[in-house]
Amino acid sequence: KLIAEAWDAAGLYQVGSFIGDSWKEWNGRFRDDIRGFLKGDVGTVSSVASRLLGSPDLYGHKEREPEQSVNFVTCPDGFTLNDVVSYNRKHNEGNGEDNGDGTDYNVSWNCGVEGPAGDPAIEAIRNRQVKNFLALTLCAIGTPMVLMGDEVRRTQRGNNNAYCQDNEISWFDWSLLDRHADVHRFLKHLIAYRKRRVVSSEEPGLSLNQLMALGRVHWHGVRLNQPNWSGDSHSVAFTVESVQGRFRLHVMLNAYWEPLVFELPPVKRGGEGPWHRWIDTSLDAPHDICDWVEAPAVSDTTCLVQPRSIVFMVVRPRERSE
Numbered sequence: 381k382l383i384a385e386a387w388d389a390a391g392l393y394q395v396g397s398f399i400g401d402s403w404k405e406w407n408g409r410f411r412d413d414i415r416g417f418l419k420g421d422v423g424t425v426s427s428v429a430s431r432l433l434g435s436p437d438l439y440g441h442k443e444r445e446p447e448q449s450v451n452f453v454t455c456p457d458g459f460t461l462n463d464v465v466s467y468n469r470k471h472n473e474g475n476g477e478d479n480g481d482g483t484d485y486n487v488s489w490n491c492g493v494e495g496p497a498g499d500p501a502i503e504a505i506r507n508r509q510v511k512n513f514l515a516l517t518l519c520a521i522g523t524p525m526v527l528m529g530d531e532v533r534r535t536q537r538g539n540n541n542a543y544c545q546d547n548e549i550s551w552f553d554w555s556l557l558d559r560h561a562d563v564h565r566f567l568k569h570l571i572a573y574r575k576r577r578v579v580s581s582e583e584p585g586l587s588l589n590q591l592m593a594l595g596r597v598h599w600h601g602v603r604l605n606q607p608n609w610s611g612d613s614h615s616v617a618f619t620v621e622s623v624q625g626r627f628r629l630h631v632m633l634n635a636y637w638e639p640l641v642f643e644l645p646p647v648k649r650g651g652e653g654p655w656h657r658w659i660d661t662s663l664d665a666p667h668d669i670c671d672w673v674e675a676p677a678v679s680d681t682t683c684l685v686q687p688r689s690i691v692f693m694v695v696r697p698r699e700r701s702e
Contacts, residue, residue: 381404382403382404383406383450384405386405386408387408395407405448406450407435407438409427409431409435410451410452411452411453411487412487413427413428413431414428414431415453415487417635418509418512418513418635419487419489419635420635420637422611422612424635425608425614425616428633429599431520432519432520433597434449435449447522448522449522449523450522450523451517451522452517452526453513453516453517454530455527458540458541459540460530460533460534461510461513461530461533462506462510462530462535463538463540464486464487464488464509465506465510466488466496467488467490467494467538468488468490468494469538472538475541475542475544476544481541482540486540489509491505494538495537507533507560507562508689509688510530511563511566511661511668512688512689514566514570515566515659515690516690518573518574519631524574528552529552529556531563532556532559532560533556533559534556537549562664565666569669570669596620596622597618597620598621600618601615601617602640602641603643614635615635615636615640615685617632618630618631619631627694627695628645630644630645630655630692630693630694631692632685632691634685634686634687634689634690634691636687637687637688639684639686639687640684641682641683642682642685643681643682644678644680646681655678655694656672656695657675657676657678657691658692659691660686660689660690660691660692661691662685662687675694
């Protein structure tokens with residue numbers, strides 16, 4: 381497997397144009413755009429939509445498979461996922477370079493307090509944001525990559541260049557597995573979903589151009605078929621239908637700081653059951669993510685999505701299970 385980090389220290393940036401079709405690429409645009417959207421930055425809705433579809437604006441110019449894009453929001457360089465939601469700026473003083481090393485471009489948000497917080501409300505927002513990041517990374521089209529430790533909210537205490545630290549800053553604290561068992565469980569369920577490959581496995585080798593031509597993705601806003609692509613929008617929804625029509629997935633992203641009511645697509649008469657709530661990152665475990673067979677049915681025509689939350693709905697044919 382050949383994976384390119386298609387940029388260098390001198391400023392060269394070749395994501396989407398790296399030479400050679402055999403290479404997969406770390407998609408730095410995915411990292412920055414997903415971070416910006418969930419942080420609440422303006423002008424990010426259109427970009428995040430592209431990232432979730434495998435970045436066709438970067439890779440759709442060639443007949444490349446969706447897996448060309450290695451989707452990630454954290455990597456060994458930079459903040460851990462916990463620190464993305466806990467720090468607004470780097471804290472590299474311990475590296476001995478007067479905090480001058482490491483990038484200043486972190487696209488992070490501390491949820492109201494810099495560093496560790498004793499406020500349960502802030503901790504709840506951070507936990508929700510961590511699950512938002514994991515859900516989008518694992519469910520986006522492309523190859524997902526997760527930094528070791530993010531599944532238990534490992535921290536480097538705001539150090540985004542910790543290569544030189546052989547101490548608690550860079551070590552793995554195994555007690556986090558119990559402390560953040562809900563996040564660990566959440567990611568395990570996402571991985572189980574990913575291994576099913578229910579959308580892409582039906583047609584192996586499907587290119588991005590072919591995927592887009594199928595027209596299986598329908599975009600919405602809080603109202604069906606009315607996406608808001610304006611710069612001040614902080615929400616978007618979309619419906620994905622599998623290539624052979626075996627199931628539908630409806631996703632609602634609310635990066636706004638107030639709850640929003642989204643319209644749900646009507647179920648098709650005859651062969652489909654109702655919508656089932658698979659993921660709601662605003663809920664505590666074990667209701668934040670469910671096994672598909674246990675996901676509660678939803679009979680309403682709308683869905684209240686809490687602030688800074690993501691909701692996934694799934695509907696399947698009655699006559700067969702996934």
